[in-house]
Amino acid sequence: MQIQRSTVIDAPLDAVWAVLRDFNGHDRWHPAVATSRLEGGRRTDQVGCVRDFRLAGGERVREQLLSLSDRDHRFRYAIVESDIPLHDYVAEVALKPVTDGNRTFWRWSSHFRPPPGRERELRELVSQGVYEAGFAAIRALVERRSAPALRPALRPAAAPAPASAPAAAGDGALAGEAVRLDRYGGPEELHIVPVSAPRPGPGEVRLRQTAIGVNFIDVYCRTGYFDLLKPPGVPGMEAAGVVLDVGPGVRHLSTGQRVAYACPPVGAYATVRTMKADLLVPLPDGFSDQVAAAILLKGMTAAFLLHRVHKLQAGETLLVYAPAGGVGRLLCQWARHLGARVLGATSSPEKAAAARAAGAHEVILPGPESLEAQVKALTGGRGADVIYDAVGRDSFAHSLRALANCGHLVSYGQASGPVGNWDIGALASNSATVSRPNYGHYTDTPEKVAAITARLFSALAEGVITPEIGQRFPLAEAAAAHRALEGRRTLGATILLPGGPH
Amino acid sequence: MAEVYASSVIAAPAGRVWASIRDFNGLPSWHPLIAESRIEAAAPADQVGCVRAFRLKDGGFIREKLLALSDYDFSCTYSILESPMGVENYVATLKLTPITDGDRTFAEWSASFDCAAEREAELVTNIGGNVFQGGFEALKRQFGG
Numbered sequence: 001m002q003i004q005r006s007t008v009i010d011a012p013l014d015a016v017w018a019v020l021r022d023f024n025g026h027d028r029w030h031p032a033v034a035t036s037r038l039e040g041g042r043r044t045d046q047v048g049c050v051r052d053f054r055l056a057g058g059e060r061v062r063e064q065l066l067s068l069s070d071r072d073h074r075f076r077y078a079i080v081e082s083d084i085p086l087h088d089y090v091a092e093v094a095l096k097p098v099t100d101g102n103r104t105f106w107r108w109s110s111h112f113r114p115p116p117g118r119e120r121e122l123r124e125l126v127s128q129g130v131y132e133a134g135f136a137a138i139r140a141l142v143e144r145r146s147a148p149a150l151r152p153a154l155r156p157a158a159a160p161a162p163a164s165a166p167a168a169a170g171d172g173a174l175a176g177e178a179v180r181l182d183r184y185g186g187p188e189e190l191h192i193v194p195v196s197a198p199r200p201g202p203g204e205v206r207l208r209q210t211a212i213g214v215n216f217i218d219v220y221c222r223t224g225y226f227d228l229l230k231p232p233g234v235p236g237m238e239a240a241g242v243v244l245d246v247g248p249g250v251r252h253l254s255t256g257q258r259v260a261y262a263c264p265p266v267g268a269y270a271t272v273r274t275m276k277a278d279l280l281v282p283l284p285d286g287f288s289d290q291v292a293a294a295i296l297l298k299g300m301t302a303a304f305l306l307h308r309v310h311k312l313q314a315g316e317t318l319l320v321y322a323p324a325g326g327v328g329r330l331l332c333q334w335a336r337h338l339g340a341r342v343l344g345a346t347s348s349p350e351k352a353a354a355a356r357a358a359g360a361h362e363v364i365l366p367g368p369e370s371l372e373a374q375v376k377a378l379t380g381g382r383g384a385d386v387i388y389d390a391v392g393r394d395s396f397a398h399s400l401r402a403l404a405n406c407g408h409l410v411s412y413g414q415a416s417g418p419v420g421n422w423d424i425g426a427l428a429s430n431s432a433t434v435s436r437p438n439y440g441h442y443t444d445t446p447e448k449v450a451a452i453t454a455r456l457f458s459a460l461a462e463g464v465i466t467p468e469i470g471q472r473f474p475l476a477e478a479a480a481a482h483r484a485l486e487g488r489r490t491l492g493a494t495i496l497l498p499g500g501p502h
Numbered sequence: 503m504a505e506v507y508a509s510s511v512i513a514a515p516a517g518r519v520w521a522s523i524r525d526f527n528g529l530p531s532w533h534p535l536i537a538e539s540r541i542e543a544a545a546p547a548d549q550v551g552c553v554r555a556f557r558l559k560d561g562g563f564i565r566e567k568l569l570a571l572s573d574y575d576f577s578c579t580y581s582i583l584e585s586p587m588g589v590e591n592y593v594a595t596l597k598l599t600p601i602t603d604g605d606r607t608f609a610e611w612s613a614s615f616d617c618a619a620e621r622e623a624e625l626v627t628n629i630g631g632n633v634f635q636g637g638f639e640a641l642k643r644q645f646g647g
Contacts, residue, residue: 007603008511096610099630100510100638105608107599135603202626248508248630 001114001123005131006107011142013097014252016104017073019138020093023065024051029137032056032129050080059083066090079112086122087113102246102254106135172199174206174244176272177498178234179478184224187479187486190235190269197272200247205277207259211293212268212496213238214473214481215326216415221266222482229266235478236268236496238297240289250277252446258283262297263443269478271498278446281453287460291467294493295330297439299456299465300449301412302330304442305388306338307455309435310408314339316385319375319402321345321395322415323355323363326493330465331388332358337464343378345371345395372401383407383430393417400432408433468492474499503591504622505614506630510638512607514645516600519607520576522644523596526554526568532644533637535559553583562586569593582615589615589625609638 009016019029024044027036036053038044039062050064062081069075073095079086091110098105108131114122173196180193200206218236221229229235240260243253253259261268263279283292305327306312318335322328323344336342336359344360346352352363364374375384383404389395390413399409409432411419427434443449459465470492473481477496484490512519522532527547529536539556541547547554548571555565563586570579576598582589594613601608611634617625 004602006599006601006608008601008606008608096608097507097509098511098608099508100635103511105509105511105599105601132603202623248506248627 001119002109002111003123003127003131004107004109005127005135006105007132007135007139008098009104009106009135009139009142010101011104012102012251012254013073013095013104015142016106016138017070017095019141020095021045021068021070021073021075023049023068023075023077026051027053029141030130030134031137032133034058084122084125085115085118086126087115097251099248102251106138108134173197174272176270177475178267178270179236179475179496180232180234181222181229182232184222184231187222187482189222190479190482192476192478195234195270195272197270197274200245200250200274200277202248203250203277204247204274205250205253205259205280206244206246206272206274207239207241208244208272209239209241209268209270209498210289211240212236212270212475212498213262213293213297214478214485214494214496215297216485218269219482219486228264234267234269236270237264237266238262238293239268239273240283240292240296241273244272246277253277253280253282258289260289260292260296262300263449264440269475269496271475279443279449281449284457284461287457290469290472290495290497291460293495294469295460295465295467296453296456298326298330298493299460300443300452301327301439302334302465303452303455303459305331305410305412305437306334308442308452309410309412309437310386312338312340312386315341317341317343317379317382317404319343319345319364319384319387319399320360321387321389321391323358323360324351327390327412328388329354329358329468332360333465334459335359336361337459343375343384370401371395371398375402379404386410388412390414391416392419396420396422400426400430400434403430403432406431406433408435410435410437412437469495471495472497503614503616504626505612506626506634507610507612508630508634508638509608509610510635510642511601512609512638512641512645513604514607515605516576516598516607519609519641519645520573520598522641523598524548524571524573524576524578526552526571526578526580529554529556532640534640535633535636587617587625588621589617591616609641611637 022044024036024038027033032055034054034056036051039050039052042049047065047068050062052062054060060083063077064080066076076092079089089112094107096105175196177192178195179190181189197206220226221235243255243257259280260283261280318340320328320331323332332342342360343362344355345364346355355363362378383402385404386408387399388410389399392414394416396419471490471494473496475496475498481494525547527539527541529539535558537557537559539554542553542555545552550568553567557563565584566580566582568580579595582592592615596611599608
């Protein structure tokens with residue numbers, strides 16, 4: 001007997017596959033499955049593994065995974081033991097993308113030998129009780145996750161223009177505004193100009209941006225200190241917004257979805273933008289666009305500094321410079337939650353109070369004693385296990401001397417100037433490790449971004465770290481935002497709003 | 503080797519959609535880009551190996567050879583012998599699969615070909631959008647999907 005059932009799920013293929021490929025996860029979504037476990041300590045995506053599960057009616061079934069392909073989005077499995085007489089049962093689950101509308105075609109098929117007289121009963125059990133019930137459960141699970149609000153506003157770009165319309169390049173471009181830098185210089189070189197976002201090509205999406213993050217790196221780009229931006233060009237590397245349409249081959253995003261990004265290339269200071277889709281992050285419900293634009297870059301930085309560059313352990317002592325600043329504040333909050341002892345080094349009693357509020361156990365201020373002497377005094381002469389230093393030239397030597405033996409100095413910025421040349425032989429004085437991480441190398445693949453943002457969103461959801469938006473400027477006043485940032489008149493994050501401040 | 507893939511859902515049973523598209527000489531009756539078509543050497547349009555010579559509404563002339571036709575799989579595979587597109591080794595497949603839920607049709611159209619590297623993105627966009635998706639749009643209008 002052969003059974004074949006198929007449907008279309010109104011969600012991108014990756015979202016459906018993420019649920020289905022977990023061979024042992026069916027008890028979390030299929031209404032017919034009560035409990036399921038994997039035998040023999042195997043992994044759920046290990047070909048050959050056996051899931052041993054009970055149906056809601058109490059029957060026990062054991063099924064073995066015969067094949068699994070992330071390329072074809074397909075797996076096959078067979079029943080090896082069952083209270084229900086589905087003899088020689090082999091089934092296949094296969095997904096294909098519906099590029100027209102970014103949906104998913106799903107076919108579930110099988111063949112088996114039913115005992116004589118039970119054909120009809122077992123056909124109905126498998127086709128309706130298992131396959132069609134599974135379709136409905138997945139539909140309820142993944143379809144409600146996509147934001148429907150803007151869905152009808154614009155057809156996806158993959159859906160073609162009517163056949164009578166010319167398909168000339170530039171057709172369908174969307175008008176908007178952007179802040180453009182015509183030559184390196186001061187904030188006065190930033191001008192608002194009309195721009196247009198072309199229809200997205202292969203691998204691209206087009207966004208309507210709702211909030212844009214302002215970071216010190218934008219100032220470096222404006223002055224020409226970093227050559228990430230070659231004038232004339234649009235600065236900015238962080239924003240949140242809504243997907244207007246997606247180009248061919250984009251499977252993880254769909255029209256109407258809320259997204260954010262914090263990555264090169266520059267170009268974020270704009271109301272509309274067409275860009276590569278692969279580093280865009282879907283925004284979970286509960287995080288506003290403004291929060292995302294304020295925290296994504298700093299939060300992803302804190303996440304990889306604490307979890308990848310150095311894997312912070314409970315009980316370690318860390319020293320954070322600028323603990324009231326953007327990344328420093330998040331490092332304090334997060335490190336304290338992880339069970340570390342947090343020391344902050346800052347310059348004024350006001351900032352010391354902010355550092356304590358962010359979770360610093362002790363705060364070091366300039367005084368008659370050197371920084372390293374104060375750190376040693378606070379650690380029983382040991383020093384700090386890890387130091388996060390973005391000050392650079394003025395602090396590097398002090399940081400090396402404040403390290404415990406076998407300590408780790410993470411130099412992730414140079415606000416006071418370049419660190420300069422050092423003889424690595426000097427590190428032998430305390431067997432120090434020095435890291436100089438580059439944001440780009442920890443955030444340059446979709447897999448890395450997904451892992452880091454998963455940590456970040458969960459830390460935000462649990463209140464481990466908190467966003468702090470200090471200033472909001474209209475997009476057209478980006479120059480004023482830069483002046484405030486360079487004049488050290490900002491507190492917390494600064495964001496630009498395309499529609500003006502709300 | 504460039505690859506193009508487009509797929510869509512048509513609100514009619516696969517057997518009915520297949521009846522519209524299985525005629526290798528029938529493009530002008532359903533695809534909006536095609537003006538006229540004939541089969542060379544007076545061959546039947548469902549003879550595997552036959553060649554269709556057709557003209558686009560923009561004047562372009564194309565010859566394609568039927569490589570495989572399956573009334574069981576609702577599938578048709580063909581190659582380009584001659585075209586103004588600047589492609590080589592172009593092989594495409596148009597395939598229908600029944601969607602049991604709602605008795606609709608899942609339609610897939612895919613192609614692989616070689617071309618100059620700088621033209622690949624434009625060709626992929628044009629073939630996937632105007633040719634394949636444009637055909638799906640016409641079928642959706644015809645079948646009310």
